[in-house]
Amino acid sequence: MDSSKIYVGSWIVLVSLLVLNLLRSGVWNEPVWTSISSFPQQNKTPNIPKDELEAVLEGASMENKTLVIGVVNKAYTKEGSMLDLFLQSIQLGEGTQFLRNHLLLIAVDQTAFDRCNLERLHCYKLKTDGVDFSGEKIYMSNDFIKMMWSRTLFLTDVLRRGYNFIFTDMDVMWLRNPFERLSHEGEDLQISCDFYNGQPSDRANPINTGFYFVASNNKTTTLFDTWYAAKNESDGMKEQDVLGRLIREGVIERLDLRVRFLDTLYFGGFCSSGKDYGKVVTIHANCCVSIKSKIKDLRALLNGWIKFRGRSDGTSTEKSNSTSTVLWPSYEGCWGIKPDSTSTSNQTSTPSNQTLI
Ligand SMILES: *[C@@H]1O[C@H](CO)[C@@H](O)[C@H](O)[C@H]1NC(C)=O
Ligand SMILES: *[C@@H]1O[C@H](CO)[C@@H](O)[C@H](O)[C@H]1NC(C)=O
Ligand SMILES: *[C@@H]1O[C@H](CO)[C@@H](O)[C@H](O)[C@H]1NC(C)=O
Ligand SMILES: *[C@@H]1O[C@H](CO)[C@@H](O)[C@H](O)[C@H]1NC(C)=O
Ligand SMILES: *[C@@H]1O[C@H](CO)[C@@H](O)[C@H](O)[C@H]1NC(C)=O
Ligand SMILES: *[C@@H]1O[C@H](CO)[C@@H](O)[C@H](O)[C@H]1NC(C)=O
Numbered sequence: 001m002d003s004s005k006i007y008v009g010s011w012i013v014l015v016s017l018l019v020l021n022l023l024r025s026g027v028w029n030e031p032v033w034t035s036i037s038s039f040p041q042q043n044k045t046p047n048i049p050k051d052e053l054e055a056v057l058e059g060a061s062m063e064n065k066t067l068v069i070g071v072v073n074k075a076y077t078k079e080g081s082m083l084d085l086f087l088q089s090i091q092l093g094e095g096t097q098f099l100r101n102h103l104l105l106i107a108v109d110q111t112a113f114d115r116c117n118l119e120r121l122h123c124y125k126l127k128t129d130g131v132d133f134s135g136e137k138i139y140m141s142n143d144f145i146k147m148m149w150s151r152t153l154f155l156t157d158v159l160r161r162g163y164n165f166i167f168t169d170m171d172v173m174w175l176r177n178p179f180e181r182l183s184h185e186g187e188d189l190q191i192s193c194d195f196y197n198g199q200p201s202d203r204a205n206p207i208n209t210g211f212y213f214v215a216s217n218n219k220t221t222t223l224f225d226t227w228y229a230a231k232n233e234s235d236g237m238k239e240q241d242v243l244g245r246l247i248r249e250g251v252i253e254r255l256d257l258r259v260r261f262l263d264t265l266y267f268g269g270f271c272s273s274g275k276d277y278g279k280v281v282t283i284h285a286n287c288c289v290s291i292k293s294k295i296k297d298l299r300a301l302l303n304g305w306i307k308f309r310g311r312s313d314g315t316s317t318e319k320s321n322s323t324s325t326v327l328w329p330s331y332e333g334c335w336g337i338k339p340d341s342t343s344t345s346n347q348t349s350t351p352s353n354q355t356l357i
Contacts, residue, residue, distance in 0.1 A: 052124070053124060053157070053158075053161075054161065056104060056122050056123070056124045057104065057158065057161060057163050059122055060101075060102055060103065060104040060122035061102065061163055062102055064164070065162055065163050065164060065216070066102075066163070066164040066165065066166075066179075067102050067103070067104055067163060067164075067165050067166075068099055068102055068103045068104065068165065068166045068168060069103075069104050069105075069106060069155070069158065069165045069166070069167050069168070070086070070103065070104075070105050070106065070167070070168050070169070070170050071105070071106045071107075071108060071126075071147075071151050071169075071170070072105050072106070072107055072108070072112045072115075072116060072170060073107070073108045073109050073112050073147075074109050074111040074112050075291060076112065076170050076291070077107075077111065077112045077115040077116070080295070081291065081295065082170040082171055082291065082294070082295065083105075083115065083116075083119075083170055085170075085171075085173065085295065085298050085299065085302065086168075086170045086171075086172070086173070086174075087100070087119065088302060089173035089174045089175060089302060089305075090103075090174050092175070092302065092305060092306060092309070093173075093174050093175045093176055093177070094175065094176045094177070094309075095176065095177045095180070096174050096175070096176065096177050099174070099177065100121070101122075103121055103122065104121075104122045104123070104124060105121050105122065105123050105124070106124050106125075106126050106151065106154065107123055107124065107125050107126065108125075108126050108147060108150075110125070113125045126150065126151070126154055144238075145236065145237075145238065145239075148238060148239040148240075149228065149231050149239060151239075152224065152227055152228050152231075152239050153228050155167060155214075155224060156221065156224035156225060156227075156228055158216075159214065159216045159220055159221045159224055160216075160221050161216075162216050163216055164213070164214065164215045164216050165213070165214060166178060166179075166211070166212070166213045167209070167211070167212055167213075167214070168210070168211050168282070169210035169211065169284065171210070171284060171285040171286075171288075171294050171298065172210055172211050172282050172283065172284040172285075173282065173283050173284075173298055173301060173302065173305075174281075174282050175277075175280050175281065175282065175283065175305055176280070176281040176282075177281075178211075178213070178267070178281050178282055181266050181267075181281045182213050182262075183260055185258075186215075186258060187213075187215065187258045187259065187260045188214065188215050188217065188219055188220050188223075188257045188258045188259065189212060189213070189214050189215070189220060189223070189257060189258075189259045189260070190212060190213040190214075190259070190260040190261075190262055191207050191208070191209070191211075191212035191213075191259065191260075191261060191262060192207070192208045192210060192211040192212060192262045192264075192267045192269070192282075192284065193205045193206055193207055193208055193261050193262060193264060193267075193272075194206045194207075194208050194269060194271040194272065194286060194287070195264065195271060195272045196261065196262070196263050196264040196265075196272065198263075199261070200260050200261055200262075200263070201259065201260065201261070202261065203247050203248070203252060203259070203261075205261040206244065207240065207243065207244055207247065207261070208240065208269065208271075208284065208286055209239065209240040209243060210269075210284050210286060211262075211267060211282055211284055212262075219255050219256065219257050220257070222255055223251065223255055223257060226246060226251060226255075227239070227242060227243055227246060230242050230245075230246060247259075265279055266279060266280065266281040266282075267281055267282050267284075268280060268282070268283050268284070269283060269284035269285070269286040269287065270283075270284070270285055270286055270287045270288050270297065270331050270334055270335075271286050271287035273328075275328035276328065277304060277305060277308035277326050277328070278308075283301060285297060285298055285334065287334065287335075288331070288333075288334035288335075289334065292333070293333035293334045294333070294334065295333070296332065296333030296334075297329065297331045297332065297333040297334050300329040300332070300333075301328075301329055303329075304326050304327065304328065304329050305326075307326050308326040311325070311326065
């Protein structure tokens with residue numbers, strides 16, 4: 001390697017440190033951002049021509065062609081915003097750190113893509129003609145719905161290429177390694193629920209598409225094709241509701257899918273969860289209206305987690321199945337609940353307006 005390369009390399013590191021500092025002090029502008037957006041990539045085997053997506057999928061996946069996929073836009077990647085919290089959760093989680101290398105972020109705008117690259121994550125820019133996805137998308141606006149559908153189409157492509165994945169919203173905190181809690185009995189789809197009725201195969205459980213594992217095979221590819229094809233006749237319906245409708249109409253039986261609905265005790269959300277740091281694997285800021293409220297409550301949740309980890313001395317994984325003595329935070333930001341209020345476990349909150357991405 002010649003020394004000018006080393007020089008350029010350290011220069012890039014220096015500049016990124018500088019920009020990070022600028023960021024932290026709140027002074028930054030987009031030109032600085034974009035001008036350093038691409039870092040040198042490692043050379044992949046050059047003989048088979050690969051498209052860009054294949055290359056990033058290969059880079060991000062584990063040996064068993066499994067990876068974690070999330071979608072980000074500008075609003076979600078601002079400093080101190082959802083992406084930061086998400087990465088923090090993986091950093092602070094129990095046995096989750098390695099998953100950072102298997103996370104592929106799908107950026108729907110240039111700012112998000114640049115920010116993703118700056119974090120040195122695996123990044124892919126999803127192009128959708130004529131739509132600006134950079135703002136905070138208000139639940140059920142036209143742009144919101146378009147964005148949801150373009151992500152479904154994209155994920156179908158990933159499945160078709162033979163990759164299994166966990167799809168996660170960015171407002172899901174990963175406190176333990178989900179792969180260890182997921183079932184490994186040949187399930188095609190394991191999906192989180194807003195509420196859980198105790199029956200892992202009961203399709204009456206109300207699904208939440210903010211967190212699910214899907215195995216790549218013909219059946220799941222057909223499922224996603226069917227899901228996307230239902231876009232037309234689902235005027236104004238969110239893709240989650242469309243999948244829910246397909247399930248009610250019997251798509252699981254028709255395609256002979258093995259589906260497991262995930263227990264909110266482990267894969268919980270603000271709608272419903274075990275409220276126990278000793279058990280939680282992932283926790284989703286569902287049933288919540290805005291990014292700001294979500295951030296406030298997820299931050300409180302992470303603070304509780306830090307306390308919990310401090311008490312269980314951080315070394316013993318044996319303790320991870322005991323019930324936590326650290327109090328679960330109330331969702332002040334999302335529900336406006338006072339910290340001392342306790343009997344809220346079966347409160348149902350279905351806000352008419354939600355903000356997702
Ligand atoms: C893939 O490998 C990882 C790491 O060994 C494991 O945790 C995960 O369960 C595997 N995924 C599948 C779908 O088997
Ligand atoms: C999946 O589909 C391909 C192409 O349609 C077919 O060749 C293959 O046999 C199918 N595999 C299974 C397990 O059904
Ligand atoms: C779906 O939309 C396409 C293009 O807008 C149209 O050609 C097609 O007929 C529609 N299909 C259904 C089932 O409505
Ligand atoms: C955790 O679970 C294991 C087996 O599942 C059990 O042997 C152990 O006693 C449990 N530990 C605690 C602290 O409950
Ligand atoms: C909450 O749960 C308790 C016990 O399960 C039940 O008696 C009560 O009616 C529930 N409240 C609401 C509002 O559903
Ligand atoms: C939901 O958000 C839309 C778009 O911002 C707004 O027009 C509408 O009034 C809101 N509805 C409620 C019930 O807050």
